[in-house]
Amino acid sequence: xxxxxxxxxxxxxxxxxxxxxxxxxxxxxxxxxxxxxxxxxxxxxxxxxxxxxxxxxxxxxxxxxxxxxxxxxxxxxxxxxxxxxxxxxxxxxxxxxxxxxxxxxxxxxxxxxxxxxxxxxxxxx
Numbered sequence: 001x002x003x004x005x006x007x008x009x010x011x012x013x014x015x016x017x018x019x020x021x022x023x024x025x026x027x028x029x030x031x032x033x034x035x036x037x038x039x040x041x042x043x044x045x046x047x048x049x050x051x052x053x054x055x056x057x058x059x060x061x062x063x064x065x066x067x068x069x070x071x072x073x074x075x076x077x078x079x080x081x082x083x084x085x086x087x088x089x090x091x092x093x094x095x096x097x098x099x100x101x102x103x104x105x106x107x108x109x110x111x112x113x114x115x116x117x118x119x120x121x122x123x124x125x
Contacts, residue, residue, distance in 0.1 A: 001082070001106075002113055003103045003106070004050065004108075004110070005109070006109045008020065009029075013109055016034075017098045017109075018037070019100045020100070020107075021039065022098075023064075023099035024089065025089040025090070025123065034048075037053060040056055040057045056074075058096065063091070066119065069118050078101070078115055079114070081117050085105035088122060089101070089123040090102075090121060091120060091121040092106070092120045092121075093117070093118055093119050093120065101113055
């Protein structure tokens, strides 16, 4: 089920999907996550928007990355993922987007449930 979520302090609709999604799964403010990812990028000498940076940031909070099965690589949607994962906290990645999934619901500024999942992060704590 889609639930509107925009923790941006000014409620802007901008290219901050990773910060929004991480904010939701870590129960942290948008600003805390933004600064944390920027600091991580500084340590890694990479831009904070780089996948490797926010991936490293998530690992520090007990999240692990998993691939999606190749049985239907172009048809497994965020809605499908939610149905298959009714419990837990996840970050789900598509080709150009990241969305938070918590207990079978996906949180975002728009309904992206039709997008195809390429990999996901699961809280392992």
